[in-house]
Amino acid sequence: xxxxxxxxxxxxxxxxxxxxxxxxxxxxxxxxxxxxxxxxxxxxxxxxxxxxxxxxxxxxxxxxxxxxxxxxxxxxxxxxxxxxxxxxxxxxxxxxxxxxxxxxxxxxxxxxxxxxxxxxxxxxxxxxxxxxxxxxxxxxxxxxxxxxxxxxxxxxxxxxxxxxxxxxxxxxxxxxxxxxxxxxxxxxxxxxxxxxxxxxxxxxxxxxxxxxxxxxxxxxxxxxxxxxxxxxxxxxxxxxxxxxxxxxxxxxxxxxxxxxxxxxxxxxxxxxxxxxxxxxxxxxxxxxxxxxxxxxxxxxxxxxxxxxxxxxxxxxxxxxxxxxxxxxxxxxxxxxxxxxxxxxxxxxxxxxxxxxxxxxxxxxxxxxxxxxxxxxxxxxxxxxxxxxxxxxxxxxxxxxxxxxxxxxxxxxxxxxxxxxxxxxxxxxxxxxxxxxxxxxxxxxxxxxxxxxxxxxxxxxxxxxxxxxxxxxxxxxxxxxxxxxxxxxxxxxxxxxxxxxxxxxxxx
Numbered sequence: 250x251x252x253x254x255x256x257x258x259x260x261x262x263x264x265x266x267x268x269x270x271x272x273x274x275x276x277x278x279x280x281x282x283x284x285x286x287x288x289x290x291x292x293x294x295x296x297x298x299x300x301x302x303x304x305x306x307x308x309x310x311x312x313x314x315x316x317x318x319x320x321x322x323x324x325x326x327x328x329x330x331x332x333x334x335x336x337x338x339x340x341x342x343x344x345x346x347x348x349x350x351x352x353x354x355x356x357x358x359x360x361x362x363x364x365x366x367x368x369x370x371x372x373x374x375x376x377x378x379x380x381x382x383x384x385x386x387x388x389x390x391x392x393x394x395x396x397x398x399x400x401x402x403x404x405x406x407x408x409x410x411x412x413x414x415x416x417x418x419x420x421x422x423x424x425x426x427x428x429x430x431x432x433x434x435x436x437x438x439x440x441x442x443x444x445x446x447x448x449x450x451x452x453x454x455x456x457x458x459x460x461x462x463x464x465x466x467x468x469x470x471x472x473x474x475x476x477x478x479x480x481x482x483x484x485x486x487x488x489x490x491x492x493x494x495x496x497x498x499x500x501x502x503x504x505x506x507x508x509x510x511x512x513x514x515x516x517x518x519x520x521x522x523x524x525x526x527x528x529x530x531x532x533x534x535x536x537x538x539x540x541x542x543x544x545x546x547x548x549x550x551x552x553x554x555x556x557x558x559x560x561x562x563x564x565x566x567x568x569x570x571x572x573x574x575x576x577x578x579x580x581x582x583x584x585x586x587x588x589x590x591x592x593x594x595x596x597x598x599x600x601x602x603x604x605x606x607x608x609x610x611x612x613x614x615x616x617x618x619x620x621x622x623x624x625x626x627x628x629x630x631x632x633x634x635x636x637x638x639x640x641x642x643x644x645x646x647x648x649x650x651x652x653x654x655x656x657x658x659x660x661x662x663x664x665x666x667x668x669x670x671x672x673x674x675x676x677x678x679x680x681x682x683x684x685x686x687x688x689x690x691x692x693x694x695x696x697x698x699x700x701x702x703x704x705x706x707x708x709x710x711x712x713x714x715x716x717x718x719x720x721x722x723x724x725x726x727x728x729x730x731x732x733x734x735x736x737x738x739x740x741x742x743x744x745x746x747x748x749x750x751x752x753x754x755x756x
Contacts, residue, residue: 256604259304260612268305269312269609273616276313277624280320280332282646287317287333287519291576295583303587304605310583311559311606312613314576318519318555319363319621323628326355330461330643334452335555337460337685338523338547345543352625354545357488359552360621362501366553367614369505370512370560375607378564388514390704391712394697395721396514397690400525402728415683418674422687425450432696433703445659454651454663455688459681461647462668465640467675488622497549500530508554512561519558524686526554541680556617560610567591567603 259265272294279290291310298306321333326343336343346355388396401419428439429449440446494501504526511522530550531540540547559576566577584591589599596603651660671681705711713719 252600253604253607255601256606256608259601259605260308260608262304264302265305265308265609268301269308269612269616272309272313273316273613273620276316277320277620279313280317281323281624281628282332287314287321287335288576288579290314290317291579295579298583299586303584303589303602304609306583306587307580307602307606308609308613310576310580311609312616314559315363315367315556315610315613315617316620318559319360319552319617320624322356322359322552323624326352326359327628328464328643330464331456334456334685335519335523335558337456337520337682338527339544339551340460341541342539342544342547346545346548349543351543353489354493355548356625356628357622358493358497358545358548360618360625361489361494362497362504362549362552363556363621364614364617365501366505366508367556367560367617368611369502369553370509370557371607371610371614373509374560374563374610378568387717389715389718390697390700391715391718392721393514394694394701394712395718395725397693397697399721399725399728400521400690401686401694402725414679418679418681419683419687421670422684422689423691424687425455425684426688426691427695432692433699445657449692450663450688451655451660452688454660455667456685457647457651458664458667459671459685461643462664463671463675463681465644466668466672468640493545497545499533500546500550501553503529503533504550504553505557507550508557509561511554512558513564518562519555520689522554522558522561523551524689527551541682556614563606567595567606 275294276287276290279293280287291314294309294313298309301309318333318335321331321336322343323332325331325336325340326347329340329344331337331340343355343359346352424439426449428446430436430447431438437447507526507529508519508522511525512519527540527547527550530546531537531544534540534544534546536544536546562577563580566580581591589595589602647664648661651664652658671684674684675681701712702709713722
């Protein structure tokens with residue numbers, strides 16, 4: 250209790266509170282710009298964080314990342330362009346909800362779900378950090394391989410009505426993930442002598458091309474100089490009703506739990522948490538056919554998982570000093586420069602600092618609700634801008650976002666190529682989401698498989714020897730073979746109408 254009160258006194262100082270408000274507004278601004286991720290927003294604040302006190306620096310990073318994570322939903326809802334990668338999973342749902350005049354069921358539900366998920370993740374961080382970190386540290390390359398492979402099976406759930414087209418898009422994403430240097434041998438693969446491809450194809454550039462540039466191409470194909478307001482009617486309140494929140498309570502709670510667990514796995518992050526939660530929400534949904542067409546269930550679950558994963562990623566960071574994602578990698582650097590060494594001893598030597606982090610997380614998620622709702626109302630002004638002004642401006646921001654990742658002009662060519670590819674795909678009803686999923690998880694599958702097979706000396710039985718690995722392996726094999734078995738059984742069984750017709754015939 251003493252450590253908690255000490256942490257509270259550290260947070261309740263004027264410089265920390267002012268820093269939280271300023272960084273919150275900055276995070277909302279950056280998150281609303283398509284292509285600029287929460288990681289980029291935090292990275293832009295690092296030079297400022299170095300000049301602040303340790304608590305104020307952490308408050309800057311935590312608040313900014315949480316706000317940017319939600320703010321990515323605003324362009325996703327209004328323009329069908331996710332502001333951050335984690336918003337890509339449910340972009341179509343939010344956009345369709347807004348088009349139908351259900352602003353509160355889209356962005357309003359998102360901001361409340363994000364806050365609840367973030368608070369759930371913080372509570373787990375406070376009381377279960379040692380246990381969750383110990384569980385995550387038991388994961389070897391075998392477990393990560395099966396987990397990533399299981400994640401790829403989510404492509405069938407986010408593919409839409411045509412699973413075959415979803416698998417084709419997934420294969421394209423997997424192909425993009427192997428471009429570059431081989432993980433083991435260092436041999437160039439599909440680089441065609443281009444030096445810029447040796448490092449692989451950047452995820453941010455692909456996301457901008459797939460979701461932003463492809464959307465601009467789609468708009469250009471049917472361009473007119475009317476106001477966007479005439480096509481998307483923004484009506485109603487910017488917050489959800491109590492009935493909607495109560496109806497989606499299970500999806501919000503499930504998203505908070507899954508997001509925290511996925512976030513606690515080093516390297517997983519909010520993006521994977523959102524995709525996994527979205528897929529699981531569809532599996533247990535009341536109306537699975539509405540997914541990708543305006544489902545509040547998908548929005549509630551995935552939005553909750555986003556911010557919960559941010560809290561969960563601090564579990565391995567604080568307990569073992571291992572970054573849970575790219576944002577906490579920055580946090581580790583800031584802590585070390587401030588003279589604080591992350592690890593088991595931080596709970597003893599800097600207990601007040603750890604409790605300050607808990608309090609900052611709680612405050613950041615609480616202020617997310619009023620600031621997030623305010624940003625939704627401000628986002629309405631974007632809708633009144635004419636297409637001829639709005640989309641060139643978006644294109645300019647996307648070019649800046651892609652170039653700012655590596656300061657390399659080659660990234661713009663990647664954006665252009667992916668934008669044309671996805672535009673052609675979508676014109677032929679091929680979904681873009683499985684392509685992104687394949688790119689995200691492809692490298693994880695390959696690297697962990699190669700590491701595991703080398704350790705196992707070619708013995709595949711080792712993939713099932715460990716308890717967690719064996720369990721994940723069995724679940725993955727069932728998930729991959731069940732659709733084939735179900736299709737075979739359906740093919741073998743006679744149609745029901747023919748049976749009824751045969752039984753009704755007179756003898």
